[in-house]
Amino acid sequence: MRVDVRALGACNRLAERGAERAANALGELTGSDLAVEVTGASVATGEDLAEAFSGRESIGVRVGLDGGLEGSAVLAFDADQVDGLLSVLPGGASMGRSAVTEVGNIALGGFLDGWANYLGRAIDMTPPRYFEADGAAVLPDGALAGDGVFLFESRLDATATDLDFSIYMLPDSGPFRDLVVGKTATAATAGAEGAGGSAAGATTAVPYESLSTFASLAKRGSANAADNVGMMTGLETTVDVSRLRFVPLADVPSEVGTEPHAGTVFELQGQPSGYLAILFSEESAAAVAEAMLPTEPDEPLGGTAENALRELGNVMTSGFIDGWANVLGTSISHSPPEFVHDIGSATVSPLVASLSRRQDYGFVIDAAIRMEGEQARCDVYALPDERELAAALERLAET
Amino acid sequence: MSHLTPSGDRPASGWTDPDRSDPARNDAPRRVKVGVGDLAVVSDGATLTTSGLGSCVAVALVDPETGIRGLLHAMLPSADGSVSRSPRPAKYVDSGLETLVDELASAGASPRRLEARLVGGAEMLDLTAAVGPRNVERARERLEVAGIPVVASEVGDAVGRTVRFLPGGDLAVRAADGFERTL
Structure with missing residues (x-):
């Protein structure tokens, strides 16, 4: 498999814009401004990811994806931030788990919306599933099994309060593979869409x-x-x-x-x-x-x-x-x-x-x-x- | 199962998210962070901030009559000759300034009334010493061409800076060495 760097740039730009939409949705819900700090795609083995996440406790929501994009996506935050999060949500602590699930639903919907537009195909999202996870168990299903996967990660920070979220998306091979290898027509013309990553006209695979x-x-x-x-x-x-x-x-x-x-x-x-x-x-x-x-x-x-x-x-x-x-x-x-x-x-x-x-x-x-x-x-x-x-x-x- | 369908609304080709510039969506006062290679325009009481200005240059523009303000954090002097097909006009001083002025005008500012404040363009490293001064030089040139006066600046040296662009048009600058002043 040969990864087209320009197509990977296009995917990253989508993840970035998706995270911006998620930040806006969360901002409206919580009444605080959120900014997307970092979006990236890591190239990592399951072992690397397990090491990187060891010792962290997270809570969040995961959804399965089908259609234009297959795989799964997760919205997560550190377990010790749960009180802070609930305090800014409508319904707050009394709603607990369902408030968190709603946040996940809205943010992940925002995140994936841009991908659906870009791909020109619908993305089906399974109902959000709440989870509490230790270490790398927070990551989308399959992240730890691979000997090398692309994991998209965006970090969102609230500018006024001490709250930060992460969105992880692990696309399955299949449609996504076609995207990063530059087979998908939309990705191949990504420069016009505003996601070029390398020299004009040159394809870096x-x-x-x-x-x-x-x-x-x-x-x-x-x-x-x-x-x-x-x-x-x-x-x-x-x-x-x-x-x-x-x-x-x-x-x-x-x-x-x-x-x-x-x-x-x-x-x-x-x-x-x-x-x-x-x-x-x-x-x-x-x-x-x-x-x-x-x-x-x-x-x-x-x-x-x-x-x-x-x-x-x-x-x-x-x-x-x-x-x-x-x-x-x-x-x-x-x-x-x-x-x-x-x-x-x-x-x-x-x-x-x-x-x-x-x-x-x-x-x-x-x-x-x-x-x-x-x-x-x-x-x-x-x-x-x-x-x-x-x-x-x-x-x-x-x- | 929810179903996200492609709409006619393609992902915006511009760089600034229009949602962030729309005062109706948020209650003032708020803080709008401007990242590297980014710009934002506000017409409410929000504070625009950008941090970690090294060799990059921040250009703050205000229409004093309407109070509409915009902040650009540009990395490089010019898009000319660049081999990168950047989707981010705000990455460059020249294309960033042009976009910023356009967005200010769309928000209701008069380009003829705009005044500029410049910060950054430090010579942070010997390895890359030329970048900062070139950014400042380019900003001054483009502002002069656009007929926008530079009313204050804090540029050069070898120090990182953080700025807050306040309602009313004051620009608070804090340097890494703790020195603070308002332009």
């Missing part, structure tokens, strides 16, 4: 198996980077999450968030080129720098700490991309580290802007590395050039 191989490679890279942090700091490290996702690049800054961050950024040179950012919260950055230095620095994030974080970034980046060149059969190097200390989203925005000259969507690898329990944590974002990555994956499939 990526062998799905190579994408899956690259996801595993990225995961190994995250583990190498974490090991290197362990060696440099003496702290025990764990990779919490490592995902390969296809996202609108413009969503990346809001995903990084508006909290102050410190860390390093790198330019990747070779095939693929791109950028890599290693970002810590200020407290984590200070804690890690201190663990690397023989004596406590005068300032938590002063010059000495900066140098320590640069050195750490160098070693992490080498670990992260080590193996890419071998597997992809290319040569990849990185620039010297540039220290950054600012609002997280402001730091990554120039990287995103730079890549956006050539692409609207991109494959993003993000990994969260945790040190000694909760003592420190960092996020690694790798943003490869889409077409160079596709070319490398193409070569990978040929070998």
Whole structure:
């Protein structure tokens, strides 16, 4: 199966617009403004998803899909937000489960409406089913069985209150497969619809198996980077999450968030080129720098700490991309580290802007590395050039 | 089983969701978030916000007579020469400004009365230093061509910023270093 990157962009744009409709529907129902923060399609195995969701408790609603799109869709939120949610719903706590079911029905209806329009075919939705789930059981049926599935995920945040929702959709093969491989006529002309993802006229097709191989490679890279942090700091490290996702690049800054961050950024040179950012919260950055230095620095994030974080970034980046060149059969190097200390989203925005000259969507690898329990944590974002990555994956499939 | 049928209402080809710009649908005061490569127009007492402005530039336009306001958060200077077929005019300063002015006019603002405030365009990274200043330069050029005066700005340097565009037209800017001012 070859995934047409442009068609995948079109699908992602649909998921994004669907999430906007769901946000509007929920906003009207709850009386609070909701904004779609991130929409993406992750390429993940069942095992990866189980790891990523472990420890989470969710409640929500799921529906089955038939017709223009087959599979299932889920609206979920964290179990600890249930009181907050019920307090803003009509009928509120007295309605409980049925209020949540109604929310799910409205939001998922809004989400799927756009897909039906786009496909020019009706989508049948089974009656919503309420659930309470541990870990990855929240995901649509079948997500954990696959050795590589496309899972669409949108996160919706209430701007005024502390409420956030996720919408997950796992399309079955069949009609969806025809969409992502670019067979469906509407998807093939997606540029006209406003969902183009790559160069005008060029079709970028990526062998799905190579994408899956690259996801595993990225995961190994995250583990190498974490090991290197362990060696440099003496702290025990764990990779919490490592995902390969296809996202609108413009969503990346809001995903990084508006909290102050410190860390390093790198330019990747070779095939693929791109950028890599290693970002810590200020407290984590200070804690890690201190663990690397023989004596406590005068300032938590002063010059000495900066140098320590640069050195750490160098070693992490080498670990992260080590193996890419071998597997992809290319040569990849990185620039010297540039220290950054600012609002997280402001730091990554120039990287995103730079890549956006050539692409609207991109494959993003993000990994969260945790040190000694909760003592420190960092996020690694790798943003490869889409077409160079596709070319490398193409070569990978040929070998 | 509910049945979602395709309607004649195709997904909107524009970028701003009209629902978000329609004051009748929500009670004021409210907060409208403008994402990266996004724009929004309001004609009620809502506060328009955008955060994490690094090299991107925010252009805030207000018609002081009607109070109709719009905010653009653009990433790159110009759609010209771009190989990406972007569905998002707001990604670029030039196409974003054009769309913003059109949407303001549709909402009832007079393009002749508009005044602009500019924020952002920082040189965040040595790796990508040129992006921010080019965004600001392009915004000034396009505003001049459109005959829209820039009444205040807070641009350049190497600092991230967050803005709130308040009813009445004031623009509150907070920098990552904690410095705050109102334009």
